[in-house]
Amino acid sequence: MENYNAPTPQNKLKFPFAAIFFLLQAANILWYLLRNMIELSYSSYASIQILTRITVIVIYVYVAVALLFRKRGGLLISAVLALFAIPVIDIIRYLWISLANDFTDSAELLKMAVGALPYLLLVVLVLYCNSKKDAAMGALANLWFIPGVIAILHFLTQNRGLLAFLRYRTIALEFIRFYIIPGVLEVVGIFLLGYWISYIYSADKKTVRPVYYNYNYNATPIPPTPSQPMSGQSTSAQHRFCGACGAPVAPQNAFCPACGSNLSQQMNG
Numbered sequence: 001m002e003n004y005n006a007p008t009p010q011n012k013l014k015f016p017f018a019a020i021f022f023l024l025q026a027a028n029i030l031w032y033l034l035r036n037m038i039e040l041s042y043s044s045y046a047s048i049q050i051l052t053r054i055t056v057i058v059i060y061v062y063v064a065v066a067l068l069f070r071k072r073g074g075l076l077i078s079a080v081l082a083l084f085a086i087p088v089i090d091i092i093r094y095l096w097i098s099l100a101n102d103f104t105d106s107a108e109l110l111k112m113a114v115g116a117l118p119y120l121l122l123v124v125l126v127l128y129c130n131s132k133k134d135a136a137m138g139a140l141a142n143l144w145f146i147p148g149v150i151a152i153l154h155f156l157t158q159n160r161g162l163l164a165f166l167r168y169r170t171i172a173l174e175f176i177r178f179y180i181i182p183g184v185l186e187v188v189g190i191f192l193l194g195y196w197i198s199y200i201y202s203a204d205k206k207t208v209r210p211v212y213y214n215y216n217y218n219a220t221p222i223p224p225t226p227s228q229p230m231s232g233q234s235t236s237a238q239h240r241f242c243g244a245c246g247a248p249v250a251p252q253n254a255f256c257p258a259c260g261s262n263l264s265q266q267m268n269g
Contacts, residue, residue: 013203016067018192022083025185026060029053032178045097052093056086067193072200073130080119080126080197087116115154118147118190125194129201144198148191155183 033040033053040049059082066079091112098104125147128140159179240263241248247258254263 013070013200016070016192016196018189018196019064019067021185021189021192022060022064022067025182025189026057026064028182028185029057029060033057045100048093048096052089055089059083059086067196070200072204076197076200077126077130080122080193083193084116084119084123087112087119091116111154111158114150115158118151118154121147121150122190122193122197126197129197132201141198141202144194145191147194148187151187151190155187159183 033050037050040046043049063079063083066075069075091109094109094112095104125140125144128138132138132141240251242256242259242261242263244261245256245259247256249256249263255261256263
């Protein structure tokens with residue numbers, strides 16, 4: 001019969017707070033979509049504008065749900081890959097509209113490419129951590145904060161020209177609502193996701209591995225190996241045999257270790 005001791009985690013997996021920020025991002029885009037549905041419907045590219053935003057909402061919700069499962073492997077990798085698809089979708093939408101108008105701003109396209117870099121680094125991080133089979137996660141896992149740092153720099157660069165509008169109250173509220181809040185949610189979400197990827201894999205490496213052992217309860221007892229006679233004792237004095245099964249027994253045994261017979265009754269009999 002085989003018994004199995006299940007692995008006992010040394011580190012309890014923490015709650016993935018990044019999931020909350022991705023859900024907030026999805027809610028913010030949904031609110032914007034509902035609030036501006038009429039304006040978007042009058043646009044020449046209403047279908048692609050609405051379709052891309054709905055796709056991004058679905059991706060954010062999927063990422064949040066995948067994180068709440070607190071699983072490593074394929075589910076986490078697919079969530080990070082889906083997250084990387086968001087800036088790619090934005091770039092495709094921008095190219096679609098700009099090429100239709102025969103005008104493409106290369107500087108804006110470069111900014112969007114830099115904005116996709118943190119998500120690409122998250123993909124590299126999760127693939128790297130998943131490929132490590134030994135206990136040491138390596139130096140790359142310790143650089144989980146790099147995507148977040150790049151996201152902060154991109155956010156500041158993208159909005160530095162708009163900071164001047166903060167002195168105008170009406171414009172400042174719109175600026176905070178449409179630029180600051182989504183940007184902060186994105187940066188914090190990237191930071192927390194980078195930490196979560198590194199943590200969940202390193203915590204799994206510190207899990208106590210399962211222990212297997214076999215024990216056959218129906219096996220026939222194996223007679224003990226006769227011991228060597230001590231100095232000053234003869235072999236006949238050192239050993240005797242069970243009258244029931246013939247197994248060798250030690251002089252101090254009251255019962256046969258092989259069959260359990262009462263040795264004292266055998267001698268009296």
